[in-house]
Amino acid sequence: MPDTVRSTAAQAEANLHAVLHLVAAGRLRCSETTRRPAAATVTAVAEVLDGGDFYPAEPIATFAWPLLLQAGGLAELAGGRLQLTDRGRAALGKPATATIRQLWRSWVTTTVLDEFNRIDRIKGQRAANVLTSVKARRKAVATALAACRHNEWIAVDELFAAMRRRRETSPTVARSERGLWKLYLVDPQYGSLGYSGFADWPILEGRYTLAVLFEYAAPLGLIDIEYTDPVGARTDYHGNWGADDLDYLSRYDGLRAIRLNALGAYALGLTGDYQPPASTTEPERTLKVLPTLDIVAVGDPTAADRLVLDAHAEQTSDRVWTVRADTLLAAAETGRPLGQFVTFLADRAMHDLPAALAVLVDDVTTRAARISDRGLVRLVECADAPLATLVARDPKLRTLCTLVGDRHLTVPVEHETQFRRALRALGYTTTPPGG
Secondary structure (H helix, E strand, O other): OOOOEEHHHHHHHHHHHHHHHHHHHHEEEOOOOOOOOOOOHHHHHHHHHOOOEEEEEEEEEHHOOOOOOHOOEEEEEOOEEEEEEEEHHHHHHHOOOHHHHHHHHHHOOOOOOOOOHHHHOOOOOOOOEEEEHHHHHHHHHHHHHOOOOEEEEEEHHHHHHHHHHHHOOOOOEEEOHHHHHHHOOOOOOOEEEOOOOOOOOOHHHHHHHHHHHHHHHHHOOOOEEEEOOOOOOOOOOOOOOOOOHHHOOOOOOOEEEEEEEHHHHOOOOOOOOOOOOOOOOOOOOOOOEOOOOOOEEEOOOHHHHHHHHHHEEEEEEEEEOOHHHHHHHHHOOOOOOHHHHHHHHHEEEOOOHHHHHHHHHHHOOOOOOOOOOOOOOOOOOOOHHHHHHHHOOOOHHHHHHEEEOOEEEEEHHHHHHHHHHHHOOOOOOOOOOOO
């Protein structure tokens, strides 16, 4: 594989919204225990990423995106499936750059994953008291990245040398010398990294740094990257016992150089604002929007475009989608701004959009705004109207509940504990449902 250079900022902005649409469509599943994406989820993400993943058969960006959304509070697990949070639904209607900055800052402080676990050829990581705090390690890499010169390439080994010179940029991996002996390649005795020279900085700290940069900073568009096939890319581990059987130590070994770009400088707080470069390419005009509100694909819509069409219209044949009031209402229900759908169609349509579409979108937008979901509440029934009034007017309880009818109160679930405490202070309590 020849060296590949990829500028990531524009791709990251497109990919953020594409993956959010995947979540909104209920297409992504993750482990309830580890929160890691399932194999089918990795495949689904790969289909919508602009430019695809960095390697065809080695999940990196496709693995990272579901974790980044969870760490940033844009998506959460419900029954093993990712669903958008209120913040995630809002992000669908906002420019991507501010959301990307927030995602990186959330990732620096998250504990959803230790990137070193992704270097799975180094065994023994699950033993007690082996690894240092992942937050401290990730902060060290972020500090090192912020010290890179803006818009200048730096070779990975040159970056390693700079990181080793400063304590605050060296992400120490092993908690202690005893912990170091528990880490190993292939065999826990002969392959232990505790032997002299078996755990040099590039083996542990260097590989951890590569994982953070390649799998998280690059997909978020913070760094442009130059990379090649990991097989044979680095030889620094060849002296270790058992290394003869390993084509590479980590899937990130092919990363050769990085360049902190303008989006990265903005996300890292080095600049106050970020202006995305003017797009040099426009979406292909492959759609016809008929007066009947059928959308006909003349060319081949991208996987990401199909997601948007599926979210707002019903697919009635291989290349035809039909927009109706109920399909737009379903889209609005998930938090998708309908005005963005109109812009999406205008950018890809071969002609002016029919007036009927604007009329329908305006009508649905108006109707969707007239009823609001205020969240889950607990319904509390009182024995009589005077008691309900007493509770509803109590100085400590009146801000925690709402009187509905004569004898019922609604209590937002986030106020339930406080409501029960104040109710006990008033001399009452609630019985369980059916009690």
